[in-house]
Amino acid sequence: MTVVELKAQVLALVEQEDDPSKLEEVKALLTQEEGSDWEREEMMRRAKESEADFEAGRVLTRDQVEARIRQRLQGA
Structure with missing residues (x-):
């Protein structure tokens, strides 16, 4: 998967997400706060x-x- 494809996929997932806590997690991860x-x-x-x-x-x-x-x- 190219960077462009990956960005498009991530953007689509973010657009679909309505859970503020998940969006905060993504923001914190990407901004490395x-x-x-x-x-x-x-x-x-x-x-x-x-x-x-x-x-x-x-x-x-x-x-x-x-x-x-x-x-x-052992079960793995």
């Missing part, structure tokens, strides 16, 4: 979600994580 408002908000959202998971007991031990990784690698 460091510490953008969107990134800070996303990191805060993920941190709060992680804290809620921890408080609710939705955690895994290291052994459990390693076992899951092994299973996924």
Whole structure:
């Protein structure tokens, strides 16, 4: 795929997209904004979600994580 074709495809996808958060992601990626408002908000959202998971007991031990990784690698 040429650069021109790729740009046309990306532009078409952007024109069809109505989700502001996805468009913010694309903008941040293309402008390589460091510490953008969107990134800070996303990191805060993920941190709060992680804290809620921890408080609710939705955690895994290291052994459990390693076992899951092994299973996924064997199934790949």
